[in-house]
Amino acid sequence: MRRISRYFKTYFGPILLAVLLLFAQAMCDLSLPNYMSNIVNTGIQQGGITNAAPSAVSTKGLQFFKNFMSQDQKTLIDNSYQLVQKGTDTSSYPQNKTEDIYELKDSADRQAVSNLFGETTWTFINTMKSLQSKMGSKASTTQDSSTQTDVSNIDFSKLYQMEPMLARVPQQTFADARKKAAGVQDSMKLQSGAVLVKAFYQELGVDTAQIEQNYIIREGLYMLLFTLGSVAAAILVGLLASRVSAGMSRDLRRDVFNRVNAFSNTEFDKFSTASLITRTTNDITQVQMVVLMGIRMLFYAPMMALGGITMAVRKSVSMTWIIALAVIVLIGLVGVIFSIALPRFKKMQSLIDRMNLVARENLTGLMVTRAFSNQNFEEKRFDKANRNLTDNQRFVNRLMAIMMPVMMLVMNGISLLIVWVGAHQVAQSRIQVGDMMAYMQYAIQIIISFLFISAIFIFLPRASVSAGRIADIIETEPAVQDPPEPKAFRPEKKGCVEFRQVSFRYQGAQEDVLHNISFTAEPGQTTAFIGSTGSGKSTLINLIPRFYDVTEGAVYVDGLDVRQASQKDLRARIGYVPQKGVLLSGTIASNLRYGKADATDEELNAAAQVAQATEFISTMPDGMQTSISQGGSNVSGGQKQRLSIARALATGAQIYLFDDSFSALDFKTDAALRAALKTQISGATVLLVAQRVSTIMDADQIIVLDEGKIVGRGTHRELLNTCPTYYEIASSQLTKEELA
């Protein structure tokens, strides 16, 4: 992925925004278990009372609980509460109608009072326990032994009856109870204290159900708000991620396409067409998918994992080992799965390449396959490529299929462990139920984060193989390039082509295909090339428009080395007709205009006339507007060649390269075409490759090639006498009379 990292730069802004939104989303998600814990701990267990310092308390109640306080604690209470005469604050505390109450002063240290009441609640509980065990009876208390810590059901009238008895309890008993209470966890002090506060409020006639309801609704609304925030952030991040990934893949496709367009034949020889197609489509899709996933998860998952661990440890340090265990198990699991799956993932793209190659070959060579009844062989070949790909995919998917349930098992196992350990801790009053539930949710969030991270690591290797394959194309410098400062052609020479001691070797080949070729093709003349198959005729022609660059020597057009001119300038002077007529989908007219978009209808008709195409075009249903299907499959081989010739002629070029372009024409058409060429493009330089002697007989100059060397040069007549190779070719095609 590093090699294509510069494509991220354009999208730095949206990515940064996405990261900020993900941070907000993570914060929202991480706050939810906390609110749930508040609802359980404070809302349900403490009746919505957040503080153990009662805002008001009955005089009897305060008096009673003072029995359990030390002298310092009593002083703090005396300084924090003020007596409110009956009838003063009846709306808040209905009981104030009939009796005086104590209200917490505004100046009081609420936290200190809260701690004090929390501790006093436990002093009360401990004292009761101690008295119970001493007296062996429960008559003296409102609690039975199983609900000693439950101060929510206090019957104050019975409690106050105990007061004379408390006077007889030795101070040491209270001191011991206070000492024990001081050791209770703060959260438990707060919880029990809050429950006592609720009882105080009930005694004063306050609607405690309303307090509880208000608290739960408020926390619930916060939860809703944060959930909506999380959803909104997730949607926005989804949009941004889609934009970035789709934009990036568009940029990659554009650059790959442009680069492939600039490739010379050398690069096409290096990358197979099937591979180029896979790279432009499937490979880019892989990268797009991983970018999409990456933006959403790569930042979010670590934030959630780290945030979740921090929050969980804050809730309960004693259960940290469970999180550590989960993380170790997950890392181990993901590690094992990766080591097995990774090589298979990396292999995937080359298997897709192979399948595309076989499918493509089979489709283009369908007729040949049928003609030789080789369908079975092709089926087997495709089947093998298909099976290899399927097996690989199946293996990887099986692994993934195993991974999910195993991860779920770990997740549920961890939840169970938390409930098991947490339940014991709740029983020992070491943590609150809500905290245990929040802990469980944090553990699940951490595990899901690891799942996300592992998902990225599963797709990342495959995408980075794809990214490498894309970068291979983008980073390939075409062998044929424009010079930094292209020179212009000399205007006085119009279409002169000259080869000076040209040798050429294909990349990776052992020896040269062309050896020391020198000749000049003058304007107004036809230079023909003939020779056995593989003698290097097409290769020679391909050097003129720079489809390849010479290995040694130089090719000159109008006195300028073709490597010093711009490719556009050079090719504008050349009308090229390839060996295999290639048409593009469109109409006949659009194909003929391919080399000169602004060619008039008259120019097209004239070109078609010379190319001997007028007759068959006129028999077509829509004439020039007849549609041509992909690859020109709805016209015959000869018709395709004639249209290719007309296309080149329509450009009005100075140099025409006919690479065995008359091979599919019958003798009559061939002759008529050559005659027309002679008159219509009389000033142009014509380089013509042919297998048929009759095609080149009239040429001004014939060059005979054999194994990449020039073995004869001259006119037909001259060569018959001087070149045995030419004579051999001619004698195999012409009658004795024609040879004479």
Ligand SMILES: Nc1ncnc2c1ncn2[C@@H]1O[C@H](COP(=O)(O)OP(=O)(O)OP(=O)(O)O)[C@@H](O)[C@H]1O
């Ligand atoms: N892209 C290529 N890479 C490597 N070698 C090649 C490539 N194209 C052609 N050759 C080799 O170069 C030699 C000359 O090929 P070329 O196509 O120029 O011959 P030709 O004379 O045009 O043959 P034909 O008349 O059959 O078209 C052949 O031996 C061929 O195997």
